[in-house]
Amino acid sequence: MNLLITGVTIADPNSQFNQQNCDVRVEQGTITAIGNLKALESETVFDGSGSVLSPGFFDLNCSIGDPGFETKEDISTATNAAKAGGFTGLAVLPNTKPVIHSKAEVEYIVNRAKYNLVDVLPIGAISHDLEGKEMAELFDMQQAGAIAFSDGGKAIADDGFMSRALQYVKGFNGLLMVYPENKSIAGKSQVNESKTSVLLGMKGLPALAEEMQISRDIFLAAYHNAPVHISNISTAGAVALIKKAKKDGVKVSCDVAAHHLVFTEELLNDFDSNYKVKPPLRAKSDVKALIAGLKEGTIDAVGSQHRPHEIEFKDVEFEIASYGITALQTVLPLLIRAGLDAGLIAEKLAVNPRKLLGLAIPVIEEGALANFTVYHPAEEWLYNKASNFSKSANSPLLNKKLTGKVKLVYNNKQLQKF
Known part of the structure; x- marks a missing residue:
């Protein structure tokens, strides 16, 4: 046509x-x-x-569920939602069943997604079964079509394992995309540690848990002179740490979920489980710092953090509800609500995500x-x-x-x- x-x-x-x-x-x-x-x-x-008219949006951080969790989302419904949200490309996380941790699963995604308007590109797991113990088939997955490696919403707890993974992928220009949470500090906390958590009567998750993990990954990236990408940052302290690391020449990049640029912890006062996300919604001061970090270039990209769930996983008490928002169609409205102009939206949602992954960048020429x-x-x-x-x-x-x-x-x- x-x-x-x-x-x-x-x-x-x-x-x-x-x-x-x-x-x-x-x-x-x-x-x-x-x-x-x-x-x-x-x-x-x-x-x-x-x-x-912008280059087609590209999402760095999308969970589909196919294979294994197709009742949440499959490739067909995900790409339909992506199109309606303006996305012409998706990087899909490996938290499926089976986990995308070998070339067989990578090839499954690549073949299932052929001939689609939306480019669907698999991210392979860093560790086998996302357990953080045994390294997955990273090089084989890259050869099969994996564009990066991540354990999704699970942080790599073992410092030595993270160090070895960084060193290994450096040999073939691979990229680790890591979730920033020190689990030993975070524990089972589900909301931001603040006056709001006290008011709600729930154990708070301190910003410290995120910032300690980011500090560790920055140190390891600097030691190996290897790139690392921090996914879904949410605190003012995280912005400050990454800003300094970039200034020091560390090969670190990061993204933020669109909802963390608009929603704040006060929205949890009614215990609406649809606002339950990970990292948790933070304070207004954090939102302000995240937006400033985007505008100054510290934060490289915006992602959807699309996490679809069946009703029985969300329409329950807050403490037992699953984390996440189905988000592909709402990223653009949230960025507009956050005050981003068209140029910044194109940069953070279309150009930079592809640049980080070494993909061809569409240009309007x-x-x-x-x-x-x-x-x-x-x-x-x-x-x-x-x-x-x-x-x-x-x-x-x-x-x-x-x-x-x-x-x-x-x-x-x-x-x-x-």
Whole structure:
């Protein structure tokens, strides 16, 4: 299908047309013209007035559940939700059953996700069965198509194991993406340690648990001169530690979940388990520091931290509810609510995630392969059962009006309009 998008504002830091209002023509999967264009009889015309055209979003931190937990989400429903959220690429975590810890599971994901508008790329486990004891088949997985390695929401507790893993992947330019929590400090805490945790009568999880783990990983990365990526940071102290490490030349990068840029711990006062996430929601001062960290470049990227669950895992007492939000469709509205402009959204949600993983970065230029998202930053829409494309519904934003609507996505010569 040939396509003409008219009157759209381009947001792409790598494009000569950045921040310009243009018409964009796509023919057979390639951007063939950008400028003031006249429609041809053979093409579909989309009115982009008031909308933004960005390189397609890419999610660094997505749980699908396939294989083994398809009742939560499968590749089909995840990619449908991803498209509606503006994502043309997903990096999927290995916390499946079986765990993605060998080339067989990597090849399963690669083959199951073929011919999709959304690129689905597997992240292999660092340790066998995510147990943090025996190293998984890292090199074999990379050869089969794994783009990085992570134990998902499980931190690597053993310092020696983490050191050996960093040293090993350095030999073939692999990247470890680690979750920042010192379990011996965190214990079984489920909410941020603060006045709110006292008010709720629940044991608090101190920022110290996150920051100690980040400090350890920074020390090890510096010792081995190897890169490490910290996933889902949530505290002001974490921002400060990573900022200093970058200044010192350590090869450290990090991301933040979109909900940690908006939601704060006060939302837990009604014990709504849909706000139960890991790391926990923090204080307003942490949110302010995270947003500042994004704007100054300390935080490299934003992720969805998509964690779908069946109703029986969330519609229960807070203390026994599972962690996580089904989040692919709500990232953009949350970033707009947090005050990020179109340029920063493109950088943190489309360009930098791919740069961190060494993937090809889409660019809005004539002659480039078409991989982009068009969204209206001021359009309101109702996120409800009818508009939710995920198999799960564990979101505190369900049945609420959101601002920031994805209008269409294009990738792999495929178009999806909303």
